[in-house]
Amino acid sequence: MSRKTDRTKISLTDENSISLMKRVVGELVRPYTLRLVLAGFCMVLVAAATALSAWLMDPMVNKIFIEKDLSVLWLVAGAVVATFFVKSVATYAQEVMIGYVGQRVVADTQARLYRHLINLDLGLFQDRHSGTLISHFTFDINTMRNAVANALVGLGRDSLSVIFLVAVMFYQEWLLACITFVVAPLSAYPIRQLGKRMRRVSAQTQEEMGSMTTLLTQGFQGIRMIKSYGLEEHETGRVQQLVERIFGLNYKGIRVKAAPQPIIDFLGGVAVAAVILYGGARVIEGQTSAGAFFSFIAATLMAYQPLRALGKINTNLQEGLAAAQRVFALLDRQPTIRTAPEAKALPRAAGAVEFSNVRFSYASGDESEQGAALNDVSFEAPSGRVTALVGPSGAGKSTVFSMIPRFYDPGSGEVRVNGVDIRTVTLESLRDTLAIVSQDVVLFDDTVINNIRFGRLGASDEEVRAAARAAAADEFISALPNGYETVIGEQGTKLSGGQRQRLAIARAILKDAPILLLDEATSALDTESERQIQNALKDLMTGRTTLVIAHRLSTIQHADVIHVFDAGKVVESGTHEALLEKEGLYAHLHGLQFGPADTVVRAGQ
Ligand code: ATP
Numbered sequence: 218m219s220r221k222t223d224r225t226k227i228s229l230t231d232e233n234s235i236s237l238m239k240r241v242v243g244e245l246v247r248p249y250t251l252r253l254v255l256a257g258f259c260m261v262l263v264a265a266a267t268a269l270s271a272w273l274m275d276p277m278v279n280k281i282f283i284e285k286d287l288s289v290l291w292l293v294a295g296a297v298v299a300t301f302f303v304k305s306v307a308t309y310a311q312e313v314m315i316g317y318v319g320q321r322v323v324a325d326t327q328a329r330l331y332r333h334l335i336n337l338d339l340g341l342f343q344d345r346h347s348g349t350l351i352s353h354f355t356f357d358i359n360t361m362r363n364a365v366a367n368a369l370v371g372l373g374r375d376s377l378s379v380i381f382l383v384a385v386m387f388y389q390e391w392l393l394a395c396i397t398f399v400v401a402p403l404s405a406y407p408i409r410q411l412g413k414r415m416r417r418v419s420a421q422t423q424e425e426m427g428s429m430t431t432l433l434t435q436g437f438q439g440i441r442m443i444k445s446y447g448l449e450e451h452e453t454g455r456v457q458q459l460v461e462r463i464f465g466l467n468y469k470g471i472r473v474k475a476a477p478q479p480i481i482d483f484l485g486g487v488a489v490a491a492v493i494l495y496g497g498a499r500v501i502e503g504q505t506s507a508g509a510f511f512s513f514i515a516a517t518l519m520a521y522q523p524l525r526a527l528g529k530i531n532t533n534l535q536e537g538l539a540a541a542q543r544v545f546a547l548l549d550r551q552p553t554i555r556t557a558p559e560a561k562a563l564p565r566a567a568g569a570v571e572f573s574n575v576r577f578s579y580a581s582g583d584e585s586e587q588g589a590a591l592n593d594v595s596f597e598a599p600s601g602r603v604t605a606l607v608g609p610s611g612a613g614k615s616t617v618f619s620m621i622p623r624f625y626d627p628g629s630g631e632v633r634v635n636g637v638d639i640r641t642v643t644l645e646s647l648r649d650t651l652a653i654v655s656q657d658v659v660l661f662d663d664t665v666i667n668n669i670r671f672g673r674l675g676a677s678d679e680e681v682r683a684a685a686r687a688a689a690a691d692e693f694i695s696a697l698p699n700g701y702e703t704v705i706g707e708q709g710t711k712l713s714g715g716q717r718q719r720l721a722i723a724r725a726i727l728k729d730a731p732i733l734l735l736d737e738a739t740s741a742l743d744t745e746s747e748r749q750i751q752n753a754l755k756d757l758m759t760g761r762t763t764l765v766i767a768h769r770l771s772t773i774q775h776a777d778v779i780h781v782f783d784a785g786k787v788v789e790s791g792t793h794e795a796l797l798e799k800e801g802l803y804a805h806l807h808g809l810q811f812g813p814a815d816t817v818v819r820a821g822q
């Protein structure tokens with residue numbers, strides 16, 4: 218159970234921050250421009266109300282406290298209520314609208330990523346563990362949303378508030394404002410450095426989160442194996458180590474994220490002290506009014522909170538960009554196996570399946586003979602007949618099956634179905650022509666009836682039942698607690714191996730495809746079920762082109778033609794009798810299964 222960690226290296230330079238941001242905005246945020254404009258308007262209101270409340274200190278101090286003018290009392294109180302009312306309503310509306318855009322970014326990206334991934338080559342799913350892929354959907358996309366929402370609020374509301382408050386400061390005391398803002402650039406450098414560090418920490422965290430999901434899915438799926446080998450402690454140790462590594466990274470993230478605030482707080486304190494010194498002296502000297510001074514101080518203090526939020530934006534944004542980079546890297550992957558632009562539909566007929574000088578290696582670029590899973594393979598599965606593929610383990614039989622639906626394309630050579638190169642027809646029509654029953658039956662955590670219906674989504678309940686009857690599955694399904702409506706658990710864990718296989722066969726029967734690929738289709742059955750299934754399969758095979766992989770040679774003795782594979786090559790072809798007479802690999806394998814005496818007797822028959 219080796220853990221395949223996905224260690225896709227991410228470039229951590231921040232030169233491409235701008236282009237990444239442009240991409241996030243252009244592809245994910247742009248569709249919601251109208252809402253953003255409305256949210257922007259609300260942000261202007263919030264910022265203006267904030268600034269107005271700072272400015273109101275001026276009449277409050279001068280008119281009420283110094284001049285003791287009663288008429289202004291009500292006016293100022295009314296203005297304060299109105300200002301805060303506008304601010305509250307606008308804040309709510311803005312938060313709801315930005316929240317909507319953030320959640321839309323999540324939903325749109327998840328749907329888009331799934332559609333994209335499901336159409337990518339099989340190779341991707343073998344290179345990366347499903348846990349890593351799932352973590353892109355959950356962790357990465359949510360980190361992205363967080364950054365988008367925070368950046369929008371920060372760049373809109375917070376920066377506008379700062380601008381408006383600064384305007385009040387300049388209006389009241391321009392010289393003082395200049396002094397205050399001397400300190401602002403001092404904070405820029407550390408905040409920028411912290412942003413860079415955050416991006417690095419975040420990218421590492423996201424990778425480890427991927428490993429975590431991988432380890433957990435592996436553990437839960439392999440629970441039987443873990444228990445039977447007594448690996449509980451070992452696995453718990455591995456999870457614990459990873460959890461600690463993630464803790465370490467998250468803690469580092471917290472330290473980096475928390476750092477800009479004290480920097481801004483301290484510099485803010487310095488600025489306020491400067492204001493008190495210089496401004497206070499001017500008030501004492503009578504050069505400025507107490508109202509203007511307090512209004513200035515209020516604006517400075519109020520600018521604090523949005524400035525602090527702005528300080529956090531960069532770290533937050535970098536975290537989101539690291540996530541966006543990972544998501545875009547997947548979205549940018551293009552499938553190599555796809556329908557050619559000028560492809561036609563493959564006629565749905567039980568034509569021949571031919572391999573012509575097919576060479577294929579799982580490691581792309583490995584052209585060596587040793588590296589090849591298929592090495593110059595040529596054979597024909599004639600139209601409407603049963604063709605068996607046999608050979609030792611690892612000889613390449615399943616690989617041949619993978620090439621017919623184009624799960625992989627040959628490195629060289631050609632695969633033809635119904636006389637045409639399968640790369641020249643649409644993938645949809647090709648796969649529609651084939652029904653596959655493989656060794657590992659894939660079942661979904663759904664009802665029995667729906668699981669069979671995956672064979673043909675439009676099939677009626679009666680058609681599904683007919684297919685189940687034909688696959689000798691009706692009896693056991695009817696005995697299940699809810700019959701056809703029974704939910705069968707993740708990967709059909711509530712069914713036996715033989716039952717699972719019969720569902721897969723029913724699915725293939727329902728699909729009614731003219732070409733059948735049966736990979737050890739009856740391997741998990743007892744003798745009685747196998748007999749029933751063999752009968753069902755015999756009916757099913759009639760008039761169809763069938764390719765069978767069977768390890769038990771007894772099941773394919775009546776095949777019209779048998780191709781014997783060894784080390785990625787076809788070494789012998791012929792009927793059962795002809796191959797036995799040849800006394801080559803087939804006769805040897807047969808001897809191993811039935812004993813040499815039996816082989817001789819049969820060969821002589
Ligand atoms: P079996 O009867 O045991 O199922 P097989 O004849 O079907 O074996 P294949 O599964 O086609 O053999 O494997 C042929 C070769 O390709 C083997 O050497 C195997 O290790 C290799 N192989 C199979 N699948 C992959 C894969 N996804 N990635 C890399 N190598 C693979």
